[in-house]
Amino acid sequence: MKQQRRFAIAPSFVRLIRRERPGTRILEGHFPDQPDRRSHVRLEGERCELVLETLQDGAVAGEERTEVSRAQGEILLDVCAGKVSYERIRMDSGDGPIMVVDRYLAPSTAALVRVAFDGPDEGAAFKPLPWFGPELGAEDAIEPRALALGARPALYEGPIPDAALDSLLDLLDQRAPRFSGRGGDDAVLNALKRLARTDAPPRQAPSQTVPAPAASASPAVPPAAAKAPPSPAPSPAPSPAPSNNGTKPAANGARPAAPPPAEASEAGAEDALFEPMEPTRPTKPGNGSAERSS
Template identity: 35%
Template sequence: MSTARIFLLAPSLARLIEKEREGHRIRQGYFPDRPGRGTHVQVEGETGQLILAAHQPTGPVEQATDIPRSHAEALLELTAGRVEYLRVSLTIDSQPVTMRRFLTPGPLDLITVPVEPSQQTRTFQPMAWFGPEVTEDPAYQARSMALAGRPSAPEVEVTDAALHSLLDSLEGRVGTHQPQAAPQPVAASKSAEAETEADDEQDLTDLEIEDSVIRELARSLSPRRR
């Protein structure tokens, strides 16, 4: 059974991926945990699912049952907490990678990489465009975010190396020459419910400026790399 490594992603890089790859919007609603198991409902497109997760020593084992979308929509309204995100699937150098752009309960961008035990997780090398690793922080799990709110994630720096690496990845030019980022664990996070409206407006301004800078960098770098 594979395990998942989870990394933060800079919002500007996430927007670049979203423009280049098609994504699917997913809504999930979580019921309160019970001893030994958890339950949530999921809506993706016209498909609804009820998912039971049994808590095992090696991690949760999920069993999904298809249900009519109308039933899933009704169950979503009864759940204790919900998340909504855009999921984009990528293949980077034959390695499947999933980006999730969370919209609810708040903006957050994550990269998830499944790692098989046979690959010996300790030898896994994150890409240079990955941000700090948050695998061990339960606050970044979808269930935790649905029930406790979005974690207060640190800002992810966008470097020239990260931008070059992402452009190479999107264009299929991944190789051993790429600079790779060392795993950077992030300390346990606190809920962002107390953030003020002024902070939100400043964050939006910063994102618009950062997005503009990334677009200019991408245009200036791409011709020289052909």
């Protein structure tokens, strides 16, 4: 059977450990002691067990565990003499002794570190870590059964030296990838970065020469000018056509080779309708017939 040693721990260290390591919630219901045995029911996650311990000279000599259904476990909890709720946090890496932190939640608050060994020689050779508190003896009633049946231990409020804090932080940093839980360290680092950016004076951006915008191929046309109809292009005044033996002169004079736009030609036609025409002289009638100049 494994041997164990128990050590007190500062409550502030427990809070720091809970930020970095996930824990397992455990609920136990204990029945009154018998002369040679004692029993309790234990709920851990979805697993429920009935534990029977045999006693010899006041110490636990053997243990027997029987798995029961959750419904049966809840019935046993209703008839037990007392209950205790606590959180167990695994601290070892799997090599060497098993190390856990028990944080009791109800009916009383307390905390301790347990270190389990395969034999008494290994336990005697173990050196407590700097962040451990004083070692607890058999008279210190910081056990699930004692708390469930009415014991109220005092909290450890000893000094916290820097070496103890550094030792605990080193342990958490070494095993953070395996036991990463809530990401509290990342949240703290991100908050420090935001504070650093807030406190730092704003840096001026280097001045850059903004190139002048290139001239547009076509000038911008204001909206009013874009909507106004185009003005008619002026047409050259046509020269009056000379009379040709009483022939009606042409209404339009000679035009340039390149035809003007459609709007300009229409305006020129309207101007030609209002141009004064040169009067023609009547010619003498010939061969008894009179011709009227038109």
